[in-house]
């Protein structure tokens with residue numbers, strides 16, 4: 224340990240934030256409990272602070288965060304929609320929140336009923352036969368689905384199928400999951416309308432293909448109207464069709480992957496069903512499968528037998544458990560609440576509004592920003608800053624950074640890879656017309672700034688607690704720890720909207 228004394232900016236010796244009750248058990252020397260070498264010799268150098276100091280400290284830190292509760296968050300593909308507080312109320316009911324993961328299922332039939340009914344709703348929404356709730360994220364659902372497809376082919380004596388086809392606009396988790404599931408990946412080109420290039424697909428299909436993984440609508444936010452033909456082509460050659468359903472908020476009650484011909488579907492409950500996410504979790508990525516794949520599902524599975532909710536073994540062909548216990552159960556409670564609260568008509572309206580909002584914003588911006596795939600979008604759309612880059616040297620990053628100055632989270636940038644300088648925008652259904660109009664005005668102002676004052680955009684953001692970071696260093700060598708005597712990260716002076724200088 225360094226001998227330099229730590230200098231804390233808060234507190235003073237002797238201050239306390241909490242008063243502990245006195246012992247009501249006999250005190251034992253610590254050396255009875257821990258080996259001597261594990262005991263420290265001096266007191267830890269910790270700040271000594273009063274309650275108000277510590278509360279303000281953490282509140283100020285929290286205020287530097289951006290969240291969907293504090294502002295508009297049009298992050299394409301990763302659907303940051305409002306998380307209704309009703310979901311939180313239900314997830315904090317003691318009957319749900321205090322179940323121990325290892326509790327005997329016979330003592331918690333209500334929890335099993337909730338999982339059973341959630342499975343049924345997801346099966347209905349997706350047009351699948353059965354669902355497993357175990358996977359803890361979309362990517363986890365992908366690898367689970369691919370393991371099921373692998374087990375299915377092996378069971379039919381077609382274990383040689385080792386190729387997974389993936390369109391070039393796919394989410395990065397698709398190729399990553401296929402690689403982890405020990406498949407080879409082949410990329411399928413998009414056509415001029417942003418859908419799968421059927422001729423290229425036909426060329427790639429042979430009897431080594433295990434599956435085609437697709438998102439529909441895809442990451443461009445466009446619906447592939449050839450999907451029935453694509454499904455026919457893949458099935459004819461003995462392949463399976465995997466649906467990346469992270470974007471299911473575009474199709475709820477409007478279209479079902481099962482009806483399009485998909486064999487496996489994953490959901491992102493933390494996107495579609497409004498459960499909070501970010502920072503890596505917790506999430507839930509249930510998958511649904513068509514009837515021929517049901518025997519391979521992970522288990523155990525909730526079941527209703529003679530009026531009782533029980534957990535049942537998944538049978539001899541199951542790929543086995545993919546997660547400890549019962550998945551992220553409280554995320555499932557939130558998703559269940561969301562689905563029941565909206566009901567079938569409400570869910571359809573969710574998707575209709577998501578589509579309407581995306582098209583509204585797209586139409587209001589496409590005269591100033593280049594829209595490479597100019598067609599009716601679903602829940603999101605992808606603009607390109609390529610013309611700003613060519614004309615004024617302004618990149619998608621510069622635009623994204625400037626958006627932050629207006630208290631709005633940046634859209635997804637540089638994804639999908641098939642669009643240069645991509646700006647991917649998903650307003651979601653929960654935003655008001657006024658909020659959408661504000662965002663449109665901000666984007667139009669930034670387009671004007673790109674033309675008249677590109678250098679200003681290069682310096683953005685100006686109003687955030689931390690200015691523009693070195694993107695590579697921030698990712699590779701993040702400074703996550705407080706360091707003694709470092710400059711406090713105080714907000715820079717706010718720059719009024721519509722600056723003049």
Ligand SMILES: *Cc1c(COP(=O)(O)O)cnc(C)c1O
Pocket residue numbers: 300301360361362363394396397438442467469470491506508
């Ligand atoms: C978010 C997303 C995923 C991955 O989901 P995670 O829960 O982050 O693992 C996969 N595909 C698409 C299209 C997504 O948007």
